[in-house]
Amino acid sequence: xxxxxxxxxxKNIQIVIDENxxxxxxxxxxxxxxxxxxxxxxxxxxxxxxxxxxxxxTLQKGLNMIAMKVLSGIGxxxxxxxxxxxxxxxxxxxxDGNIDFNKACEMVITGINAMKERGKADVGEKTMxxxxxxxxxxxxxxxxxxxxxxxxxxxxxxxxxxxMLATKxxxxxxGRASFLGERAKGHIDPGARSSxxxxxxxxxxxxxx
Amino acid sequence: MKKFINNVDDFLKESLNGFGKAHSDxxxxxxxxxxxxxxxxxxxxxxxLISGGGSGHEPMHGGFVGHGMLDAACxxxxxxxxxxxxxxxxxEHVDSGAGVLFIVKNYSxxxxxxxxxxxxxxxxxxxxxxxxxVAVEDSTFTTGRRGVAATVLVEKIVGxxxxxxxxxxxxxxxxxxxxxxxxxxxxxFTSCTVPAAGKPTFDIGNDEMEFGVGIHGEPGxxxxxIQPSKTIVNNMLEAILDDLKPQKNEKTLLFINGMGGxxxxxxxxxxDDACEILxxxxxxxxxxxxxxxxxxxxxxxxxxxxxKCDEEILKNWDAPVHTAAMRWGM
Numbered sequence: 001x002x003x004x005x006x007x008x009x010x011k012n013i014q015i016v017i018d019e020n021x022x023x024x025x026x027x028x029x030x031x032x033x034x035x036x037x038x039x040x041x042x043x044x045x046x047x048x049x050x051x052x053x054x055x056x057x058t059l060q061k062g063l064n065m066i067a068m069k070v071l072s073g074i075g076x077x078x079x080x081x082x083x084x085x086x087x088x089x090x091x092x093x094x095x096d097g098n099i100d101f102n103k104a105c106e107m108v109i110t111g112i113n114a115m116k117e118r119g120k121a122d123v124g125e126k127t128m129x130x131x132x133x134x135x136x137x138x139x140x141x142x143x144x145x146x147x148x149x150x151x152x153x154x155x156x157x158x159x160x161x162x163x164m165l166a167t168k169x170x171x172x173x174x175g176r177a178s179f180l181g182e183r184a185k186g187h188i189d190p191g192a193r194s195s196x197x198x199x200x201x202x203x204x205x206x207x208x209x
Numbered sequence: 210m211k212k213f214i215n216n217v218d219d220f221l222k223e224s225l226n227g228f229g230k231a232h233s234d235x236x237x238x239x240x241x242x243x244x245x246x247x248x249x250x251x252x253x254x255x256x257x258l259i260s261g262g263g264s265g266h267e268p269m270h271g272g273f274v275g276h277g278m279l280d281a282a283c284x285x286x287x288x289x290x291x292x293x294x295x296x297x298x299x300x301e302h303v304d305s306g307a308g309v310l311f312i313v314k315n316y317s318x319x320x321x322x323x324x325x326x327x328x329x330x331x332x333x334x335x336x337x338x339x340x341x342x343v344a345v346e347d348s349t350f351t352t353g354r355r356g357v358a359a360t361v362l363v364e365k366i367v368g369x370x371x372x373x374x375x376x377x378x379x380x381x382x383x384x385x386x387x388x389x390x391x392x393x394x395x396x397x398f399t400s401c402t403v404p405a406a407g408k409p410t411f412d413i414g415n416d417e418m419e420f421g422v423g424i425h426g427e428p429g430x431x432x433x434x435i436q437p438s439k440t441i442v443n444n445m446l447e448a449i450l451d452d453l454k455p456q457k458n459e460k461t462l463l464f465i466n467g468m469g470g471x472x473x474x475x476x477x478x479x480x481d482d483a484c485e486i487l488x489x490x491x492x493x494x495x496x497x498x499x500x501x502x503x504x505x506x507x508x509x510x511x512x513x514x515x516x517k518c519d520e521e522i523l524k525n526w527d528a529p530v531h532t533a534a535m536r537w538g539m
Contacts, residue, residue, distance in 0.1 A: 038405045072242065
């Protein structure tokens with residue numbers, strides 16, 4: 001992992017999110033207030049625009065710049081959560097050397113743990129954490145095991161999709177949709193969908209290498 | 210979408226510009242990061258009150274910055290929580306050393322961003338979270354109830370105490386009492402259109418209303434056919450009284466709040482209905498507030514807030530206030 005890797009991933013993700021923007025917006029209008037997709041799009045645009053400022057920085061400095069940009073430029077729950085994600089990733093020890101797959105796993109796990117802490121949400125509450133926590137758990141398994149990386153990435157793609165779809169039948173207990181009670185059932189959580197698309201994009205780009 | 214817009218991306222900035230020019234005698238608008246502060250510095254020893262939230266609820270919160278109310282307000286994008294750097298900058302700008310009390314509506318985005326802002330601010334600070342909306346069931350295992358129109362009352366009443374030298378602890382305590390003593394229920398007849406979305410947030414039939422709506426057009430308890438005002442008001446009050454359980458002859462403040470698209474004529478009609486119903490239940494209305502204070506863009510609808518008042522609350526409610534949206538006694 002490097003700053004250039006992060007920027008190129010942000011560009012890939014931007015394309016996929018834009019392609020699926022109408023769907024995510026519709027999901028949010030069903031059970032939220034419709035701001036999620038605009039926040040995600042604004043955040044991706046800001047990160048992509050950072051390229052010239054951060055491309056020569058160390059990974060830690062680059063991540064911190066991304067974190068501050070995301071934190072101050074997005075707003076809403078997404079801004080706080082993704083800002084926390086990048087800020088915590090930057091705090092992973094030993095980021096100076098080469099970042100191999102295991103180290104990258106460790107960084108993402110650290111980031112997702114911090115999001116869980118900030119949002120005080122766990123699996124089963126119909127939020128983006130329903131996708132992110134199981135992905136983080138799988139990364140932890142991959143990091144310490146002997147699974148082939150490609151096989152692991154394919155499994156993560158599957159986990160993210162299954163968990164995203166599983167939010168459909170959940171009652172929401174956290175976030176904007178929690179105010180709906182039973183009426184939130186039958187709708188996929190927009191945050192879970194955008195998170196799944198992000199994970200799907202990153203994993204697929206690594207598989208195609 | 211029919212709105213006064215030049216460019217969607219400039220919507221907030223241009224609106225804040227206008228607000229700053231229109232009320233330059235009271236407030237100042239600061240940009241990057243965005244916050245509205247009083248024109249004058251906080252006097253020494255006075256606790257600073259800072260609130261904020263997504264834009265689109267005007268005059269909340271910028272319209273409540275001024276003597277006897279807030280020291281600063283942090284506006285986010287329309288219906289999106291503001292960012293931590295805004296709260297940090299506002300706190301650094303207004304704190305005179307007596308500390309900062311953040312007043313936060315119970316929405317996940319607001320809670321997280323204010324928490325981070327408070328962590329980033331090195332001075333003494335504390336927070337109160339409003340959650341007056343009785344449409345949603347309260348629970349410690351969930352996000353719980355929404356913070357809506359009673360936030361206006363909290364800001365006014367605590368603002369007076371802070372102005373008169375109340376400590377950070379005393380201000381927090383009073384704010385929590387006002388929040389606990391109030392209940393709100395909202396109804397919407399139409400949806401609202403977020404400028405960035407360009408289309409209404411939800412579909413609603415010509416003869417339908419959303420009972421228990423939130424302040425972003427997020428759905429409430431149920432979708433119903435529209436009924437006569439008396440019936441709607443009665444149902445709203447029942448939900449509030451069920452929750453607040455006021456004593457017979459208890460003094461209350463009755464607050465009829467417009468969502469942005471309902472004329473004052475109708476809000477006063479709602480006030481009349483509410484007075485009659487409360488009178489029949491032996492509840493005394495000693496103070497009133499009617500108008501558009503906590504809005505949802507151009508949504509048609511209204512919320513009713515009832516606040517149980519003791520002497521401390523009444524005294525601080527009556528105290529002088531001079532802000533863009535509320536002014537009396539000075």
